[in-house]
Amino acid sequence: MVSKICRRWLSTVVGGAAAASPVSTSASSSHRAPKRLFSGIQPSGRVHLGNYLGAIQQWVSLQNQGSYAPSDLMLSIVDLHALTSSSDGNEMRHAVREVAATLLACGLEHERCVLFQQSHVKQHTELSWILSCITPMNWLQAMTQYREKVQAGGAANVGLFAYPVLMAADILLFK
Numbered sequence: 001m002v003s004k005i006c007r008r009w010l011s012t013v014v015g016g017a018a019a020a021s022p023v024s025t026s027a028s029s030s031h032r033a034p035k036r037l038f039s040g041i042q043p044s045g046r047v048h049l050g051n052y053l054g055a056i057q058q059w060v061s062l063q064n065q066g067s068y069a070p071s072d073l074m075l076s077i078v079d080l081h082a083l084t085s086s087s088d089g090n091e092m093r094h095a096v097r098e099v100a101a102t103l104l105a106c107g108l109e110h111e112r113c114v115l116f117q118q119s120h121v122k123q124h125t126e127l128s129w130i131l132s133c134i135t136p137m138n139w140l141q142a143m144t145q146y147r148e149k150v151q152a153g154g155a156a157n158v159g160l161f162a163y164p165v166l167m168a169a170d171i172l173l174f175k
Contacts, residue, residue, distance in 0.1 A: 037068060038174040040078035040118065043095035044085050047102045060107040073113040074174055075103070080118050080125065080166060084159040118170070127169035128162070135165055 041047075041055060059075055062068060077099050079092060086092060096117055108115055118124055140146065140161050149156040 036072040036074065036175055037062065038074045038076070038171065040076035040081070040170065041099060041103070042078050042082040043092065043099040044082040045095075047099060052106065056103060056106050056108075059103075059113070063108060063112045068113075070112050071114060075108065075113055075115050076118045076170070077103075077116070078118045078170070081163065084157060084163060121173075123173055124166065124169055127173055128166045131169055131172075132162055132165045140164060 039055065039059065041051065047056070059073070063073055077096050079096055082092065082095070086095075100115070100117075103115060104110075143161075143164055145163070146156055146161050149160065
């Protein structure tokens with residue numbers, strides 16, 4: 001029953017607003033880019049050189065190469081993921097704006113990619129809930145970050161426990 005509901009829900013979400021559009025790639029290229037790229041950055045701290053070299057610079061490069069249609073280069077400020085380490089609403093709003101401004105200043109252009117705030121797309125939490133209802137707890141207990149925090153005597157929250165489920169929802173939502 002759950003799998004039928006999940007498949008029907010996914011078909012409406014993926015078949016609706018998140019439907020893929022064709023990607024043009026040059027005929028001379030022997031390596032084809034995937035149909036869609038989805039990636040995210042947490043607004044849990046100041047953007048630093050590691051963020052720039054590890055992700056942002058690459059996103060700008062992909063955008064400028066034209067390997068992806070603008071609707072298929074999907075970049076997110078993953079504020080729901082950041083809630084596992086911070087729950088101050090004012091601080092989070094400020095951090096999201098700061099990261100968005102930094103991404104635009106580094107060269108991302110909203111006409112050439114989709115840049116969005118994760119919490120503004122309700123399907124992330126809806127699919128995460130569905131997946132959490134069918135994910136065995138022992139799979140989540142095996143996650144390194146959760147296990148290490150518990151073993152160190154730290155207060156591990158449910159958000160950290162369910163973090164992989166939200167990540168899976170993010171990826172499945174955009175194929």
